[in-house]
Amino acid sequence: MQRLKPVKFLSASLLVVSAMLSIHAVAADTPNATEIVAASDRARGGGLNGVQWTIDITGQDSNGPIDKRTYVVRASGDDSLAQATYPPREAGSRLLQNGRSMWFGKATLTKPVSISTRQKMVGPASNGDIASTNYAKDYDATILRTESVNGEDAYVINLVAKSKFVTYDRIVYYVSVARHVPLKAEFYTVSGKLFKTAQFEIGNKLDIDGSTQPFVSKMSIQDTIDRSNYSVLQYSDVKTRKYAADTFTLDALNRP
Template sequence: MTLTHTPRALFATLLLSALLPAHAAEPDVTRLLADADRFRVSDEQLVIETRVNTFKSDGTPDKERLYTVHTSTGRRSLVLMRSPAEQGQKVLMVGDDFWLMMPGTQRPMRITPSQKLLGDASTGDIATLRWSEDYRATLVGEERCDTAPCWHLSLAAQRPGVSYQRIELWLGRDRHQPLKADLYLQSDKLAKQARFIPDSAERPTQIDEMVLQDQLSHRRETRVRYTSRAKKVVPESWFNPMSLARNPTLE
């Protein structure tokens, strides 16, 4: 037997379909991650002045350090340590390789991106700023972050020289600004939780601060504040470890 719709039934069906909410198309994950990166690094070649403060488990201030970070193309960064306790020290990142330069020596020392600078801020947290270059992202889905809708992405490391093997990342639904992240080690242990504080809650254009909460032992809080960003192209020799070690004053 063939079922047919009367004109009235057909009209009711069409009306119901029009009233039902349409499902939004899933966003392009590559674009989401690229947009999120632009809130942290707005240009390929930058100098970023960075202030790192640590707080004890009871919330009292502990230490403060200042860093100047030069970023360039090809996953290259140079971190200059400015505080008296670390004056003259440098960390260079080229691809998956990290070196530490100490004042008074001409031999760069290889280090890992997980090596601590201060508190729970590692060399990788300061020197590597672009998720889209280091991770493969998949969309988990749309969720609620506090009172606003957000996108939940799961990031898997594509390179060995990254601080975290996996990152669970939440972005704003409309502007794709980073909101928070869970940061996992190679062992899949949750190492830190991060919150990202923008310049404006209503219309964010950049991330001004990253707050790291230790999840392994001390429960300390580390705040990484980006006090200024500016376009700057530096000499290629600054990204060569041997040349950098021979030229400690960066002339």
């Protein structure tokens, strides 16, 4: 009978090893929420080293239709610079975003003006909506579930702001399982109130080192409190570019 004891010990050891391997296998199959969000950021210019696009913003508020605004946006890494080209009275004004900080500038100002990313631009669209997106760095991400969005499987990801200086306090973000691009978003206040939603279309593409990077072509933002209040952001002329070292600096913001 004593000769069977090593066999029992070996069997127990095998069970422990088997359980550990199963745990590692499950962990390996579990999607990483932050990595998924980082991939979706790239479809909106975040984390890409040198990209440019044109954005046309139209919309409506409680007073009726709002005049179109057009910006040329340059982005690299965590930084972006949006320069107005239309309407003529706004041409040359710029919005610079360095990480979570944003400034307004133009040639007629003696120094840049610090502004909020939350300030409204056109309808419910905010300053932060026209800049490149870095949700992976600005928010803590947790996958809640998966569900279908317009017939496409999507991760439903809860994003909670890491600081009060980001554009939104909380976002429920729907990211394509297959493509890792944003499909829709719900924006909430600190108190948990839903105040606007967004739908995304991914119709642009970038060629980066021989690989195709999907890029947003349209973002439609709807105010959930006043249904007549909405914004439509159209993205075009998306391309890669190389920038001078001082492109995204405060010193360059008010240059002619």
